Amino acid sequence: xxxxxxxxxxxxxxxxxxxxxxxxxxxxxxxxxxxxxxxxxxxxxxxxxxxxxxxxxxxxxxxxxxxxxxxxxxxxxxxxxxxxxxxxxxxxxxxxxxxxxxxxxxxxxxxxxxxxxxxxxxxxxxxxxxxxxxxxxxxxxxxxxxxxxxxxxxxxxxxxxxxxxxxxxxxxxxxxxxxxxxxxxxxxxxxxxxxxxxxxxxxxxxxxxxxxxxxxxxxxxxxxxxxxxxxxxxxxxxxxxxxxxxxxxxxxxxxxxxxxxxxxxxxxxxxxxxxxxxxxxxxxxxxxxxxxxxxxxxxxxxxxxxxxxxxxxxxxxxxxxxxxxxxxxxxxxxxxxxxxxxxxxxxxxxxxxxxxxxxxxxxxxxxxxxxxxxxxxxxxxxxxxxxxxxxxxxxxxxxxxxxxxxxxxxxxxxxxxxxxxxxxxxxxxxxxxxxxxxxxxxxxxxxxxxxxxxxxxxxxxxxxxxxxxxxxxxxxxxxxxxxxxxxxxxxxxxxxxxxxxxx
Numbered sequence: 413x414x415x416x417x418x419x420x421x422x423x424x425x426x427x428x429x430x431x432x433x434x435x436x437x438x439x440x441x442x443x444x445x446x447x448x449x450x451x452x453x454x455x456x457x458x459x460x461x462x463x464x465x466x467x468x469x470x471x472x473x474x475x476x477x478x479x480x481x482x483x484x485x486x487x488x489x490x491x492x493x494x495x496x497x498x499x500x501x502x503x504x505x506x507x508x509x510x511x512x513x514x515x516x517x518x519x520x521x522x523x524x525x526x527x528x529x530x531x532x533x534x535x536x537x538x539x540x541x542x543x544x545x546x547x548x549x550x551x552x553x554x555x556x557x558x559x560x561x562x563x564x565x566x567x568x569x570x571x572x573x574x575x576x577x578x579x580x581x582x583x584x585x586x587x588x589x590x591x592x593x594x595x596x597x598x599x600x601x602x603x604x605x606x607x608x609x610x611x612x613x614x615x616x617x618x619x620x621x622x623x624x625x626x627x628x629x630x631x632x633x634x635x636x637x638x639x640x641x642x643x644x645x646x647x648x649x650x651x652x653x654x655x656x657x658x659x660x661x662x663x664x665x666x667x668x669x670x671x672x673x674x675x676x677x678x679x680x681x682x683x684x685x686x687x688x689x690x691x692x693x694x695x696x697x698x699x700x701x702x703x704x705x706x707x708x709x710x711x712x713x714x715x716x717x718x719x720x721x722x723x724x725x726x727x728x729x730x731x732x733x734x735x736x737x738x739x740x741x742x743x744x745x746x747x748x749x750x751x752x753x754x755x756x757x758x759x760x761x762x763x764x765x766x767x768x769x770x771x772x773x774x775x776x777x778x779x780x781x782x783x784x785x786x787x788x789x790x791x792x793x794x795x796x797x798x799x800x801x802x803x804x805x806x807x808x809x810x811x812x813x814x815x816x817x818x819x820x821x822x823x824x825x826x827x828x829x830x831x832x833x834x835x836x837x838x839x840x841x842x843x844x845x846x847x848x849x850x851x852x853x854x855x856x857x858x859x860x861x862x863x864x865x866x867x868x869x870x871x872x873x874x875x876x877x878x879x880x881x882x883x884x885x886x887x888x889x890x891x892x893x894x895x896x897x898x899x900x901x902x903x904x905x906x907x908x909x910x911x912x913x914x915x
Contacts, residue, residue, distance in 0.1 A: 418563075420563050420564070421491055421494065421563065421564050421566075422491050425491075425494060425564060426489045426491055426494070429488075429489065429551065430480070430489055432547060432551070433480065433483065433488070433544065433547070434476060434480055436540075436543050436544055436547045437475075437476050437479050437480060437540055437543075437544065438472065438473075438476050439543060440536060440539040440540035440541075440542070440543040440544065441472045441475050441476060441479075441536050441539075441540060442465075442472060443536075443539045443543070444532055444533075444535040444536030444537075444538075444539045444540070445465060445468055445472065445532060445536070447535045447539070448529055448531055448532040448535055448536075449463055449465075449532075453531070453535070456531060462526050463526045463529070467526055468526065471524055471526075471528060475511070475515055475536065478511050478514055478515055478518075479507065479508065479511045479540065482506075482507035482508070482510045482511045482514070483503060483504065483507040485507070485510070486502075486503040486506045486507045486510070487499075487503050488500060488503040488504065488507065492566075492591065493591075494555075494564050494591070495552075495555070495556070495561070495564060495565065495589055495590070495591040496591055497548075497549075497552050498902065500548055500552075501545060501548070501902055502896075502898050502899065502902060504541060504544050504545065504548070505541065505898045505901055505902060506898050508537055508540055508541050508544075509537075509898075511537070512533060512534075512537045515528070515533055516528070516530065516533055555589075556588075556589040561588070561589055562593065564591075565590070565591060565592060565593040566591060566592055566593065566660040566661055567592075567593050567595050567657065567658055567659050567660045567661070568584065568592040568593065568594055568595060568659070568660065568661040568662075568663060569594075569595050569596055569597065569598055569644060569653070569654075569657065569659045569661075569662055569663070570594070570596075570597045570598065570641070570663050570665055571597075571598045571600065571647065571650075571662055571663065571664045571665065571666075571677065572598075572599075572600040572664060572665040572666035572669075573597060573599065573600070573665065574665055574666055576665050576666075576691045577597070577665035577666075577691070580663065580665065580691065581594055581597075581641050585641075592661065594641065595642070595644070595657050595659060596641055596642035596643060596644040596657070597641050597642065597643055597644060598644050598645060598646070598647055598649075598650060598653055598662075599643065599645070599646050599647065600646075600647050600666060600669070644657060647673075647677065650677060650680050651680055651683075651684075654680070654681070654684050654686055655684065659686055660686065660687065661686070661687045661688070661689060662677075662681055662686055662687070662688045662689070663688075663689045663690075663691065664677065664688065664689065664690045664691065665691045666691075667690065667692070718861075718892065718893060718895070719895055719896065720862055720892060720895035721861075725895075725897075728897060729834065729895075729897070729900070730831075732835065732897065732900065733828050733829075733831075733834050733835050734828075734829065736825075736828070736835045736904075737825045737826075737828040737829040737835070738829065740822070740825040740828075741825045741826065741829065744822040744825065747819070747822065748783065748822055748823070751783055751810065751814060751819060751822075752764040752783070754810045755783065755784055755808065755810055755811075758808050758809060758810055759784070759787065759788060759808055761788050762784055762787070762788030763784060763788075764783065764784060765781055765782070765783060765784060765823060766781070766782045766783065766784040766785070766786075766820075767779050767780070767781055768780055768782070768842065769842065769843060770840035770841060770842060770843075770864065771840060771841060771842070771843055771846045771860060771864075772832055772833070772840055772860070772863060772864055773860055773861070773862055773863045773864070774860060775846075775857075775860050777843060778827070778832040778833075778840075780824060780827055780832075780833070780840060781823040781824060781826055781827060782820045782821055782823055782824065783814060783819065783820040783821075783822065783823060784808075784811070784820075785807060785808060785810075785811025785812070785814050785815055785820045786804070786806045786807055786808060786811055787806045787808065790806040818867075818907075821866055824866050825866075828866065831863075832863070833863055833864050833865060833866060834862070834863040834864070834865045834866075835865060835866055835867070835900065835904060836865040836866070836867055836868055836869075836891075836899075836900045836903050836904060837862050837863050837864050837865025837868055837891070838859040838862070838864055838865065838868055838870070838888035838891070838892075839864060839865070839868055839870070839871065839876070840864035846860075849881060849885075853881060853882050853885050855885065855889060856885050858889060858892065859885065859888045859889070859892070861892060862892055862895075867903060867904065867907040868887075868888065868891060868903065869887045869888065869890060869891035869899075869903055870883075870884045870887035870888055870891075871907070871910075872903055872906040872907055872910040873887055873910075874910070875887055891903075
């Protein structure tokens with residue numbers, strides 16, 4: 413039987429978002445018009461005769477149509493992305509950039525009357541992105557703080573249990589607004605399970621005795637604090653389980669199954685019109701770089717060149733770095749001058765700038781520069797520390813303020829200009845910590861496939877300071893394999909509003 417449609421998730425909410433985006437986009441273009449022609453910025457542009465709002469209105473409507481079409485093309489209204497906040501922002505940035513180029517190009521070819529002001533297009537791009545981000549953020553907050561989120565989540569089940577299944581279950585159950593709702597587990601023969609595998613599978617090894625006794629009758633999905641996943645039955649009963657539990661997505665966590673068994677599972681999902689996914693356990697990193705090719709007639713799956721390493725992309729990223737570093741240095745000179753005076757006033761015996769050796773791309777060491785935020789002798793007692801603890805007594809008063817707002821890292825624009833760092837990338841570590849962490853954390857060294865950054869995906873997700881190092885590495889690997897200019901722009905924008913664990 414085909415799965416029943418979900419009107420709220422598949423139709424009503426996407427159409428409501430489309431209507432809201434259309435109104436907000438029109439408001440953004442209108443605001444851009446006001447900035448260009450009615451605000452003090454009007455004096456910066458070339459005079460456009462007869463550019464009254466009624467005459468400009470058809471051009472604004474064309475702009476709205478192009479923008480909405482671009483957003484749709486980049487997946488903004490894909491029902492699978494309803495609860496994926498940052499993928500939505502990525503689609504907004506891509507769609508707006510595509511509109512920027514298309515709108516200007518169309519105006520040059522078709523010669524609109526009145527002519528479209530290039531300053532208007534720039535201002536409209538900024539206002540549309542800003543207003544759409546605020547609108548979507550408010551919608552996301554309203555959805556995730558209400559019971560509506562449960563109706564929009566897709567019901568997922570795991571097939572098979574191992575370390576990959578455990579990690580996936582933890583990822584889903586620990587996020588109440590995750591796009592997937594984990595319904596339970598369909599067991600396979602030889603699963604690596606707990607003693608309670610007949611009824612449920614335990615994610616945590618730290619359950620109390622009372623909790624363990626209660627888990628023996630695990631008929632419901634447990635709260636994430638109990639760390640249990642509901643047992644749905646065996647793979648032989650898959651047809652009945654999928655229908656009974658109204659599953660939307662089946663995730664296969666094991667590949668060590670007979671070919672005939674995998675084929676049966678896939679055909680069962682296809683008959684029920686249920687989406688199926690496979691966790692490729694043979695590959696721990698760079699999954700987005702996997703490509704299927706044929707050698708003769710034999711299909712081979714392997715990791716190809718990462719997007720961040722392609723020649724054009726390297727040039728694009730370097731251009732962004734150079735422009736950003738020059739602008740950052742010029743804008744930060746007055747602030748660095750003030751901070752330097754405050755550092756010397758509080759701690760006159762030490763230097764203003766702090767130099768330290770870090771490991772960069774290709775495992776090459778380089779000297780990173782910062783504004784000194786600690787007592788002059790702090791380096792002598794800092795060798796064994798991975799990061800500075802909160803409320804460290806060696807911190808200067810001005811140093812604590814600088815670290816809170818990342819102002820101590822302003823001199824690193826110089827490192828970016830020299831090509832030793834990038835604006836966005838994994839944070840660089842000292843050589844002794846790299847040697848230790850590479851032996852303790854799987855896949856640590858691939859972080860050095862790219863230049864380290866002033867900010868990064870891990871930092872904006874709160875993984876700094878004394879946070880989980882393994883999770884930080886996972887976020888760095890995610891950034892490397894999913895790199896795009898849009899992701900860099902997104903990270904840089906979020907750096908100004910994400911301060912968790914900054915100290």
